[in-house]
Amino acid sequence: MSERGLSWATIFEFANPKRFMDVSGWIIPWLAALTAILIGSGLFLAFRVPPDYQQGDTVKIMFIHVPAALTSMMAYGAIAFASLLGLVNRHPLADVAAKTAAPLGATFTALALITGSLWGRPMWGTYWVWDARLTSFLILFFLYLGYIALWNAIEDEVRAAKAAAILALVGVVDVVIVKYSVDWWSTLHQGESIFRLGGPLIAPVFLWPLFLMMGGYAALFVLLWLIRIRTEILARRARALLRHEV
Amino acid sequence: MTALSGLDIEALSLWRGERMLFCDLALSVGAGEALKLEGPNGSGKTSLLRAIAGFLEPRAGTIRVRTNNGEQFAGGEERAEFVGWLGHQDGAKSQLTPLEALSFYARYYGSTACVEEVLQLVGLSRLGDLPAQYLSAGQKRRLALARLSLSARPLWLLDEPLASLDASGKALVAELVAQHCKDGGLAVIATHEPLGFEGPRLTLGNGQT
Amino acid sequence: MNAFFALLIRDIRLATRAGGSAMLAVVFFAAVAALVPLGVGADLKLLGRIAGGVLWVAAVLAALLSLDRIFQSDFEDGSLDLVVLGPLPLEAVVLAKMCAHWLTTGLPLTVLSPVLALLFNLPAGGYDALIASLALGTPAISAIGAIGAGLTLTVRRGGLILPLLILPLISPAVIFGAGAILASLDGLANGAFPLLGAFSFVAVLLSPFAAAAAVRLNLQG
Numbered sequence: 001m002s003e004r005g006l007s008w009a010t011i012f013e014f015a016n017p018k019r020f021m022d023v024s025g026w027i028i029p030w031l032a033a034l035t036a037i038l039i040g041s042g043l044f045l046a047f048r049v050p051p052d053y054q055q056g057d058t059v060k061i062m063f064i065h066v067p068a069a070l071t072s073m074m075a076y077g078a079i080a081f082a083s084l085l086g087l088v089n090r091h092p093l094a095d096v097a098a099k100t101a102a103p104l105g106a107t108f109t110a111l112a113l114i115t116g117s118l119w120g121r122p123m124w125g126t127y128w129v130w131d132a133r134l135t136s137f138l139i140l141f142f143l144y145l146g147y148i149a150l151w152n153a154i155e156d157e158v159r160a161a162k163a164a165a166i167l168a169l170v171g172v173v174d175v176v177i178v179k180y181s182v183d184w185w186s187t188l189h190q191g192e193s194i195f196r197l198g199g200p201l202i203a204p205v206f207l208w209p210l211f212l213m214m215g216g217y218a219a220l221f222v223l224l225w226l227i228r229i230r231t232e233i234l235a236r237r238a239r240a241l242l243r244h245e246v
Numbered sequence: 247m248t249a250l251s252g253l254d255i256e257a258l259s260l261w262r263g264e265r266m267l268f269c270d271l272a273l274s275v276g277a278g279e280a281l282k283l284e285g286p287n288g289s290g291k292t293s294l295l296r297a298i299a300g301f302l303e304p305r306a307g308t309i310r311v312r313t314n315n316g317e318q319f320a321g322g323e324e325r326a327e328f329v330g331w332l333g334h335q336d337g338a339k340s341q342l343t344p345l346e347a348l349s350f351y352a353r354y355y356g357s358t359a360c361v362e363e364v365l366q367l368v369g370l371s372r373l374g375d376l377p378a379q380y381l382s383a384g385q386k387r388r389l390a391l392a393r394l395s396l397s398a399r400p401l402w403l404l405d406e407p408l409a410s411l412d413a414s415g416k417a418l419v420a421e422l423v424a425q426h427c428k429d430g431g432l433a434v435i436a437t438h439e440p441l442g443f444e445g446p447r448l449t450l451g452n453g454q455t
Numbered sequence: 456m457n458a459f460f461a462l463l464i465r466d467i468r469l470a471t472r473a474g475g476s477a478m479l480a481v482v483f484f485a486a487v488a489a490l491v492p493l494g495v496g497a498d499l500k501l502l503g504r505i506a507g508g509v510l511w512v513a514a515v516l517a518a519l520l521s522l523d524r525i526f527q528s529d530f531e532d533g534s535l536d537l538v539v540l541g542p543l544p545l546e547a548v549v550l551a552k553m554c555a556h557w558l559t560t561g562l563p564l565t566v567l568s569p570v571l572a573l574l575f576n577l578p579a580g581g582y583d584a585l586i587a588s589l590a591l592g593t594p595a596i597s598a599i600g601a602i603g604a605g606l607t608l609t610v611r612r613g614g615l616i617l618p619l620l621i622l623p624l625i626s627p628a629v630i631f632g633a634g635a636i637l638a639s640l641d642g643l644a645n646g647a648f649p650l651l652g653a654f655s656f657v658a659v660l661l662s663p664f665a666a667a668a669a670v671r672l673n674l675q676g
Contacts, residue, residue: 142623149619153610156263162672163606167620170602170665174624177654181627184650188634240264299540301674326540335533341472342465353461354541393537 017093017233024226031223038216045209058122063209065115067217068108069137075105075221076140079147080172083165093229095161096236098168099151100228104221106144112137132186136179143171157236249314249430250328250400252276253298258307260293267293271307273448280402280423280433282441285450291436292334294450295403298434299329311401330399332407336386337393340379344370344389347378348396355397368392368418383410388418395422402426402433408441417442458542459551466555469528476521477559484517484564488571499576506575507585507636511629513571514564514589515596519621521560522600523607523614525552526670530608539674545667553594553601553662561593584639588651592632595655598662599624605669627654 046063079098086094116134117127128134150167154160252275259269267290275281283291296302298309300322310320311328319325339347348361365371368388378386387410394402402423408416420442423433435441470477491509492502529535538548568589569582577585603620607613631654635647 139623139626142619146616146620146623149616150606150610153607153613153616158263159609159672159675163669166602166665166669166672167606170624173661174627177627178623181630181650181654184646185630185634188637243264296675299536301536301539303675323544327542329540331536331540333533333536335531337532337534337537339469339528339532339534341469341475346468350461350465351537354458354465354538356458356542 020093021230021233024230028223028226031219031226035216035219035223038212038219040216042209042212042216045212049205049209058119061115061119063213065112065119066210067214068112068115069133070214071217071221072105072109072112072137072140074218075101075108076144076172076175078225079105079168083168086161087165087169095157095165096229096232097225098164099161100232101225102144102148102151104224104228106141106148108217108221109137109141109144113141130186132183135186136182139178139182140175143175147171248328248400250277250432251312251314253401253432253434254308254310254312255298256308256310258294258297258309259305260290260297260302261305262290262293266305268450269306271450275432275434275446277430277432278427280427280435280441280443280445282445282447283434283436283450284438284447289450291450292405295333295405295434295436298325298401299331299403300325325401328399328401330394330397330402332390332394332402332404334405334409336383336390338378338381338386338389341377343375343377344381344392345374347389348392351393352396355399357396357398359396359398361396364392364396367395369414384412384415387411388415391418391422395426400431402431402435404433404435404437406437407435408437408439459547462538462541462543462548462551463555466552467559470521470555470559475559476524477563480517480521480560481563481567483520484513484567485571487513487516488574492574502575503578503581504637504640506572506577507581507588507640508629508633509575510568510571510585511589511592511633511636514561514568514593515622515625515629516618517564518556518560518593518596518600519618521556522597522604522621523617525556525601525604526608527604527613530673535670536674539670545671546663549601549605549663549666549670553597553659553666556601557594557597561589561597565589565593578640580642581636581640584636584645587648588632588635591648591651591655592628595628595658596625598655598658601666602662602669605666605673608670608673628658 042063046060049060051057051059079101082094082098082101085091086098113134116131116137120129120131120134121127147164147167151160151164154163253273255271255273258271260267260271271294273281283294285291293302297304303322308320309322309325310318311325312318319328342350344365345361348364351357352359352361362371362374365374368391370385370388370392373381373385378389381389387407391407404419404423407419411419416439423435423441424443426433469475488510491505491513495501495505526535529538539545541548543551565586568585572582572585600617600621603617603624604613606620607617610616628651631647631651635645635651638645638647
């Protein structure tokens with residue numbers, strides 16, 4: 001095989017994702033529409049919810065905070081799953097999926113932290129009280145940052161993928177332990193006044209907007225994720241082409 | 247030293263990251279043979295040696311060692327116990343003296359060889375108690391040779407063994423390799439320079455087929 | 456077995472010689488502990504209360520300092536290749552290095568901690584818990600730290616991202632460790648010790664596998 005011949009082998013390595021590109025290509029517009037509908041209707045209903053007797057209008061931050069927190073956990077689960085697939089199956093798409101989900105997950109975590117802090121301000125009087133759940137999310141945020149940093153620190157893409165996969169799997173085991181330990185810790189220090197950020201979620205008038213927003217966030221995450229995966233695949237193809245022009 | 251009857255490589259395809267080094271490589275080395283590996287820098291000599299040693303997973307193909315008992319080992323970590331490695335770096339810990347380093351390796355590899363004798367063999371007897379950071383590059387290379395011969399492994403993989411050695415050092419390498427082959431060992435040696443004896447050779451170039 | 460101890464002793468020897476990491480960790484530990492009262496003020500009651508937490512954090516940081524050398528120095532001079540080609544499976548090699556790290560970092564810190572706790576005016580009831588929690592928890596730091604060290608082996612200046620990887624993972628140890636000291640100061644039933652012990656046990660048991668996978672990955676060059 002000639003030098004040129006070898007180079008095309010690299011690109012055809014990625015030919016499999018062609019199917020992914022086709023399918024994702026037609027999913028994305030529909031998904032975008034669905035996301036807009038879900039979030040739009042969720043916000044609409046959220047604004048029409050009557051003020052809570054305890055928290056007033058600030059309870060509405062919950063509709064932004066809770067779905068963000070859930071999506072951030074979902075993203076980490078997705079990364080762990082993709083990492084496992086990548087290690088076991090060695091499919092390059094799994095690695096790309098894990099890598100691209102991380103900044104999204106980190107952003108949703110940051111959103112959850114900020115909105116959680118804002119939500120707590122009127123109740124607690126300060127922006128941060130080391131509430132058990134927020135603290136767990138703070139640690140999760142650092143896990144995300146470490147994961148992203150590891151991807152960026154290792155130059156060889158293949159090796160970076162495997163290292164990040166190991167970290168994600170270790171992290172997923174650890175994050176369960178962290179959650180438990182933070183809960184334990186917060187009862188040790190604040191036995192009396194743990195204000196659960198959950199709030200009163202029983203009335204149906206709260207549930208509908210919440211579910212819509214949760215669905216909308218999930219759809220948004222998948223939408224952005226698919227877009228990022230496509231971009232990454234194209235970037236790799238471009239790099240492969242460039243390398244063989246030299 | 248468990249005796250090997252041969253090393254066989256078939257249809258080997260090796261990649262570094264996203265770059266292919268070579269594909270469909272085949273070679274065979276029998277007991278008592280020393281194969282010289284040649285080729286320009288970047289052609290994959292070191293990677294091939296690392297693949298044989300089991301550090302680097304090949305993309306395709308098999309690397310197999312055959313023992314005199316008729317057993318075969320094709321897995322990377324299984325081959326490790328047969329490999330005597332001499333890489334680019336000397337593996338010398340700067341805070342340890344040659345005597346300490348060799349005693350460690352003797353104990354670690356389970357060798358019964360006498361450490362002082364091996365030091366004498368490579369000409370470092372006088373320097374046995376000097377921490378390695380004070381040794382010259384050539385002396386560290388001799389220490390590495392001492393360690394190699396101590397390990398009593400049948401398959402020697404040498405990556406540029408003659409680097410930083412003077413004429414007597416190079417003669418020492420040739421002697422050690424010759425003795426090793428006479429004792430029934432095998433060697434694969436990547437080098438630019440002449441080894442001082444004739445033998446089979448393999449050239450890696452651009453796109454080996 | 457012989458090979459395992461040979462490796463363990465070699466690593467201990469390397470860490471305790473000049474230029475090794477043992478002295479560094481101990482000095483750093485003391486320095487951090489001494490720095491806190493400068494920052495926080497000399498209120499003895501306050502210091503006594505935060506002593507456990509401060510010493511725990513200082514211990515983690517001191518251990519982190521020497522962690523990135525656990526594989527790196529052998530990797531750089533080529534001796535990691537030689538060690539890996541030896542009779543031990545890579546998991547055992549990693550375990551030996553983790554033990555050497557603990558013996559030359561975690562253990563000295565544990566021994567030094569009561570002396571530093573004196574500087575913090577730790578109430579009498581806390582010393583036993585301090586020593587026990589550090590003794591029980593520092594192995595987890597060496598274990599989980601080894602995973603991070605393995606992952607960052609080929610990263611240039613990997614020591615910078617190592618803390619970011621390790622600290623979230625190690626937070627349960629800090630929580631339970633410092634919590635155990637506080638609980639004993641307050642005379643409360645100490646549920647923290649079993650939790651800390653379990654965490655360390657699981658960490659030491661499972662880390663060699665993850666760390667070995669990481670090292671194996673980075674040897675591919």
